[in-house]
Amino acid sequence: MRFFKKIFPYLLFLSLPLIAQNKISKSWVADLGNDFYKNPILHADYSDPDICRVENDYYMTASSFNCIPGLPILHSNDLVNWEIIGYGIDKLEPDSIFSKPQHGNGVWAPSIRYHNGEFYIYYGDPDYGIFMVKSKDPAGKWEKPLLVKKGKGLIDPCPLWDDDGKVYLVHAYAGSRAGIKSLLAVQEMNAEGTKVIGQSRIVYDGHDIDPTIEGPKFYKRNGYYYIFAPAGGVSTGWQIALRAEKIFGPYERKMVMAQGNTPVNGPHQGGWVVTPFEEDWFIHFQDKGPFGRVVHLQPMTWENDWPVIGVDKDNDGCGEPAMSFRKPKTDKNYPAATPPESDDFNSPTLGLQWQWNANPGEWWYFANPQTGLLSLYSVPVPDDYINLWDIPNLLLQKFPSDNFTATVKLTFRPSTVITGERTGLIIMGMDYGMLSLEKTKDGLILSQIECLQAEKRGKEIVNEKRTLTDSTFYLQVRVSPEARCVFTYSLDGKIFKTLGKPFMAKEGKWIGAKMGFFCSRPVKNNDGGRVEIDWFKVE
Structure with a gap:
């Protein structure tokens, strides 16, 4: 019994992602609940x-x-x-x-x-x-x-x-x-x-x-x-x-x-x-x-x-x-189901909604079921780095519909000896927009950034920035049916402030735009900082 009490919290953590994956999308459900469905059955890039x-x-x-x-x-x-x-x-x-x-x-x-x-x-x-x-x-x-x-x-x-x-x-x-x-x-x-x-x-x-x-x-x-x-x-x-x-x-x-x-x-x-x-x-x-x-x-x-x-x-x-x-005839009525979107990061592995921008490195992340945090470690940028188009360690998922809000709670823990480490919430395509947290010599800077024609090595443009002293943030993007993305942030998870200007999402190469995170550093020293992601919610 004592052993069971000791491992029960861990077992509970393992069960939570299974529960989370059974949650129904809050942005698009094709099953109308009346023996009919609406198209598309998957309003996502498959x-x-x-x-x-x-x-x-x-x-x-x-x-x-x-x-x-x-x-x-x-x-x-x-x-x-x-x-x-x-x-x-x-x-x-x-x-x-x-x-x-x-x-x-x-x-x-x-x-x-x-x-x-x-x-x-x-x-x-x-x-x-x-x-x-x-x-x-x-x-x-x-x-x-x-x-x-x-x-x-x-x-x-x-x-x-x-x-x-x-x-x-x-x-x-x-x-x-x-x-x-x-x-x-x-x-x-x-x-x-x-x-x-x-x-x-x-x-x-x-x-x-x-x-x-x-x-x-x-x-x-x-x-x-x-x-x-x-x-x-x-x-x-x-x-x-x-x-x-x-x-x-x-x-x-x-x-x-x-x-x-x-x-x-x-x-x-x-x-x-x-x-x-x-x-x-x-x-x-x-x-x-x-x-x-x-x-x-x-x-x-x-x-x-x-x-x-x-x-x-x-x-x-x-x-x-x-x-x-x-709906097609079936042997019984099956409950509504949708691919996972939100994530509490309570599993020792990444949720099935997440994909990397390239073959991942073994040490890029640590999903800790004991803390319920996903740590993304900063990865050195390529030698010919221009923008995030060439960054392999983008952790992204598909847009779930044409009208949704995505919010992430994260804590940035950059290295104490490196400047220029960055993390943030990104909308990625051939153009991309994001809320970026960067450690600079002047402190922690939160910026709303856009990069047009990223695939043609376009340069990032900072539309607005703030110098902040906190390390924990709530970053949010609201996406409308016109693909208009409005970025906001909060220090308490209650009052959100708009930063920068609206960004128009653009598809990637043969794929739709995607949303997610990154953590990078500009030098190839032997260690760097990390970002700890508490949760990601799509509504």
Whole structure:
């Protein structure tokens, strides 16, 4: 009993993050609570989503580019309410490259499938080729990425296990690396799905009517092979379906969803899933600029062996996105669920909402469940440092909606022998804005800073600053549907004062804007200071 009393507080600390992760978002919930849902089902940046079903469970993954951990794994029982359960990649290889921010590179457009008791994810790295990871437990450890097909510009892969035991891979080409785009290719793989064999063959040329066709997903139904793919560009395109009686074609083509009279621009790539009740549904994304590539759920039907995605109001066989619809049929009513946003930092590991800007160092943080504090240690800036675009130790999470307030309580503990150490609350994209705490020779300075064209090595601009004597602060940002960010601060957590001027958030490289923290120092001495983060709340 004495031992139990001793460890009970620690066990309680471990249980708190699990409780926190079950909390429902205060900024966006797609489940309307009346057997209907609203789109997007995830008002956050889950670009290029794909989906598979195993019995009554649905699993989704998405592009993660340079963000680590990568390949988010989400779970749902009803296609509307989703939670993050893990990641498919702990770090990107080679580490010598991805230990530095590689904005827009890394993991592109994955596909997720379940076959013979194992989960497979195939994804393209546009600079190295097509990779595969697999696991028997989607919430557990995934095997190290395996190179299936080497080459530059090979993107958006998806496998198909055929009825005769053969395995095939469809993929697209990135013009920036391959020197060609608007083409889809199919190639056979070995029985294990670990290596391509035979000759790759172009099966569709979209240059004339489907420019920039990409993101193909491979299916088979009623004797037809189907390739679902978006064309026409991320923010201006449409969805097509290709079908053929043979794996290498020839393929017929039909447009199956377009924007129509809706505000859902794009509607871009995604995946088809069939429920246990034989209902067909399709997830896809919409590019909302600073708010990211958000995920929609559409009803789907079949007419003459062609899919119709969304709502076909004029009965022409091409649907348009539904803004609200009845929920998919399920075996029971499942409670509302959303990915985690707020964090009390009571776990010995980082919450699943957090990702680094590059492969992290082992000593960058300490999550202490006994104190409930997350310590971020100051990391030396690169030799060619200009701004935070090139800082690897940004700890960030996605915008959760287009209207929210984020507040952090933190204590800055800079080194006593270093000046220039900084920490703060940041809104990060190709432009960034932040509240920065910096130790200077004149004391602790709180500044509202913006950096325009950060990816082009733009300089930081200080809009307003204060000299303060406290070390504990409440930093806050309010984000409006126009992506307007207003920064405020408080010394007591009650009265907040605006600092600087509004900042207009901007998307990153292929991703939405993100929010989070950093801690850096300008020298490479053997030790530095830290920031202790007590909690982070999103409302």
